[in-house]
Amino acid sequence: MKGFVEQRAVELGEYIIQSKATVRKTAKKFGISKSTVHKDVSERLKKVNPQLYRKVKSVLEINKAQRHIRGGMATRRKYKGDC
Template sequence: MKDYIEERAVEVGNYIIETKATVRQTAKKFGISKSTVHKDVTTRLASLNPALARQARAVLEVNKSERHIRGGLATREKYLHQHMLENNLHKKI
């Protein structure tokens, strides 16, 4: 494995643990795909630093178990925002 890939895998693991970041947030931060984040944590990091890989996977599991809540909150915010816009338009008319 190339050195820069190993370094990135360790950086990704540390970032996830320190910030409690989701796969999507991590992928955006490092400019890589979500699949690469998963591969870095589950395969590459597991062979480089198993303890760090376990910690990072634990954070990702928590995020995965809470994603339906975040999705519901985002949907709620979307409709509240739309409702506010509609009310403001009706007041102006």
């Protein structure tokens, strides 16, 4: 069972890098919780594949810096009626 968790962490990391996905989008794609995705890519991946971890970390840092913009755009669409 332990090998499955490490493999999942690598798969999640590769998906995040390829699609520049957020934690939320990744969780939805794989059918798992956001906290599981976060734990896998921030803790487990660091031990399993440090090089991949660094790449994922940089993508997530960009996403984190942009999240206030995405939130504002979503709110604008909500009240503008473009949903």
